[in-house]
Amino acid sequence: MLLLAASIIISLSIGSSGLPLSDVWGILIHQLPWMDGGEGKWDPSSIAIVTELRLSRVLLAVLVGACLSLAGAGFQGVLRNPLADPFTLGVASGCSVGAAFLILFGFQTVIGIWSVPVVAFVTGIGALVIVFALAxxxxxxxxxxxxxxxxxxxxxxxxxxxxxVSLSQGVVNEIMFWLLGSLSARGWDHAGVVLPFLLVGFPILLRYAQPLNLFVFGERHAAHMGIHVERTKLIVLITATLLTAVAVSISGVVGFVGLVVPHMLRLMVGPDYRLLIPLSAIGGGIYLLWADTLARMALSPKEISLGVITALIGAPFFAYLLYRRKVLQGGSPS
Known part of the structure; x- marks a missing residue:
């Protein structure tokens, strides 16, 4: 929690606008309910940059990162495999199909801001069903x-x-957003979409932490210990897909968060899901926040796509996991 707080403070303090640190935190302090808002001390554009752009984006990065990491922990727990996550299983791509379809045909506001998350969830579940049927x-x-x-x-x-994308014309840039992943042009409304899903999904996964611990010994052993195996798998997978859908609908395709964070935490604190699930929420928020900060500051004022940053970190880590798994199973490292 201290690391998360420090990460938020640092990320809020830096940006491409060049606002002095004293101005940034002066504006933030004056947003407290008992303060005056700071309208007379700073120009409206500076206040908007800090409160409407920077603060909302920092909090959104934490929420999206928490959703993706929790989803990864859920998939890894049910499937008993550290290589499983929403992206390696095709769930995130399924969510992207739904989002791209709505954008292509102009239906993304049929039921307001909730249109994309709902359809992304349906197509994500469809992708998961196809994967299970093939496997x-x-x-x-x-x-x-x-x-x-x-x-x-x-x-x-x-x-x-x-x-x-090849069929689209006027909305090609909007669809490309889903392919590359980004939190730019996202604000408080989008954070308000993610937060309810996280508040519902987190306690559900935490409720099933102990059954996931028993899954390590195999489904038959878990059933003998009184766990309703099929119901547990169904609830955890649907919850993880729901968290993935809302994250992808807001940020686009941001890969490897659900793979890297739970696995790193497992190496640090062990395999107990009673610890892994809450720590995955915190660790995912930290991870994506730093990735987004790097995305917007590395080539400032030009911004790198968030999905590029997470892929550059996650792909080598995924290769390392495959190599380590091969060595542990007695295979040749070469």
Missing amino acids: RARGVMNIETLILSGVIVQAFLGAFVTFM
């Missing part, structure tokens, strides 16, 4: 086959999104 053979679902099925579905749905 299951004679009632058995091999983990390696599951990961391979996820990669196949992800590639296919990614191609489908690219096809929709």
Whole structure:
């Protein structure tokens, strides 16, 4: 929590606008309910930069990061595999298909700001069902086959999104946003969309932390210990998909957060999901906040896509996990 607080303070303090540190924190302090808002001390554009752009983006990065990391922890717990996350299983690509479809045909405001999250959830669930159907053979679902099925579905749905980009004209830039991932041009309304999903999804996953601990010993052992295995898997997977859908609908495709953060925490604090789930929420917020800060400051005033930053960090980490898994299973490192 201290690291999260320090990360928020540092991220709020820096930006491409060049506002002095004293002005930034003076404006923030004057936003407290008992203060005057600071309208007479700073010009309106400076106040808007700090409160409407920087503060909302910092908090949104924390919320989106928490959702993606919690989703990754949920997938890894149910599937008993540290390589599982919403992106390697194709769920995020499924969510992107729904978002791109709405944007292409101009339906993204049919039910207001909730249109994209709802459709993204439906298409994400559809992608998950397809992955499970491909991976299951004679009632058995091999983990390696599951990961391979996820990669196949992800590639296919990614191609489908690219096809929709080729069909689009006036909205091509808006669809490309989903492919690259970004938190730019996002504000308080979008944070208000993510927060309810997080407030619902987090306690559900925390409620199933102990059953996920028992899953480590296998589904049959968990059933003997009194766990309703199929119900637990269904609830956790739906919750993780819901968290992924709302995150992707707001930020676009930001990969590897759900893979990197839970696994790093598992190495630090052990495999107990009673610790992993709350720490994944905090760690995911920290991770994505720093990634977004790097995205907007590395080439300031030009901004790098957030998905590029997380991929540059996550892809080598994913390769390391594959290498480590191969060595532990007795294979040749070469």
